[in-house]
Amino acid sequence: NAGVTQTPKFQVLKTGQSMTLQCAQDMNHNSMYWYRQDPGMGLRLIYYSASEGTTDKGEVPNGYNVSRLNKREFSLRLESAAPSQTSVYFCATRAGARETQYFGPGTRLLVL
Amino acid sequence: KQEVTQIPAALSVPEGENLVLNCSFTDSAIYNLQWFRQDPGKGLTSLLLIQSSQREQTSGRLNASLDKSSGRSTLYIAASQPGDSATYLCAAIGTAGNKLTFGGGTRVLVKP
Numbered sequence: 001n002a003g004v005t006q007t008p009k010f011q012v013l014k015t016g017q018s019m020t021l022q023c024a025q026d027m028n029h030n031s032m033y034w035y036r037q038d039p040g041m042g043l044r045l046i047y048y049s050a051s052e053g054t055t056d057k058g059e060v061p062n063g064y065n066v067s068r069l070n071k072r073e074f075s076l077r078l079e080s081a082a083p084s085q086t087s088v089y090f091c092a093t094r095a096g097a098r099e100t101q102y103f104g105p106g107t108r109l110l111v112l
Numbered sequence: 113k114q115e116v117t118q119i120p121a122a123l124s125v126p127e128g129e130n131l132v133l134n135c136s137f138t139d140s141a142i143y144n145l146q147w148f149r150q151d152p153g154k155g156l157t158s159l160l161l162i163q164s165s166q167r168e169q170t171s172g173r174l175n176a177s178l179d180k181s182s183g184r185s186t187l188y189i190a191a192s193q194p195g196d197s198a199t200y201l202c203a204a205i206g207t208a209g210n211k212l213t214f215g216g217g218t219r220v221l222v223k224p
Contacts, residue, residue, distance in 0.1 A: 004155075031210065043156075043201070043214040050210055058211065090155055097143055097205070098163060101212060103155040 002026055004104035006091050012110045013081045021076040021107050023091030031094040032074035033101070034058075034066060036087040043090070049074055081111045114139045116204050118215035126223050131189035133218050135202035140180045143205040146212070147176050147187050150199045159200075160187070192222045 007022045023032065034046040035058075045058030049068040063085060065077045078085060091104040115138045125131060135145070144163045148156040160176040162169045162185065168177040173190040189196055199219045203212040 033212075040216070042216040043203075045211060048210060056210075092156075097210065100158045100161050101146060101203075102158065103148075105155045 004091055004093055004102055006089075006104040006107050008107060009105070010108045010110075012112065013078075014112055015082060017081050018077070018079050019081065019109075020078075021089055021091075021109075023074045023076070023104060024072050025091075025093045025102075026072065027093060027095070027102065028071070029093040029095045029102075030071070031096070032068065033092040033094075034064075034074070034076045035090045035092065036060065036085075037090060037106075038087050046076065046089075078109075081109075083111045085109065086111045114142075114204055114206060114213040116202060116213050116215040118200075118202060118218050120218060121216065122219040122221075124221040124223065125192055127192060127194060129192055129222075131187075131192050131196065131220060131222075133187040133189075133200050133202075133220070135185040135187070135215055137183045137185075137204045137213075139204075139206075140183050141207050142180065143207050145176075145178055145185050146203045146205065147174075147185075148201045148203065150201060150217070152198075156201065192220075194222050194224050196220060197222050 004025045030051045033048040035043045047066040049055045052071045089107045094101045146161045147159045160169045162178045175188045199217045201217040203214045
């Protein structure tokens, strides 16, 4: 039982390059989330998926796209990376609104 | 728009002292409130989840209280240990049940 896994753990991109951050969970949770964490800004919600087949924007969605591929997987795509997207990205899951949210270990992204 | 604040941003105490961490939120119409711990370079680990109908929640040395009317939650850690050194974050879950709004965290150092 791995919980929430994220790949890659660390990535360096050049401005304008694209990449996809992967998140997978084996807890059979309905809801999945993508956050970014920046010094002095705390954790901010980028996108979330309340259930398979649905996605919604969070607080800072610009520059990102998401795909809820199936119940297990929720990916975050940067089409044209910018230095402002340098951050630590966390995926999280939750069974339901009254339940605890569980986080993955994070992906550290550096955009040069 | 919900805003969550944690003051102080950093706290240093000698081992054995009780820790009191504060969390305030602007919109009292919350679904529940969650406390997390984050170790350097790691993801977030859930400590306690307080439903909006509850006044407090306890787990071992940890006790969290919730006062919706005043927009406050407090995390108490009894008899602190050096292993309690970490950043503690609170998050308020809105009534839609989907979005968490995080505070900036309190970085705690427990000195042996």
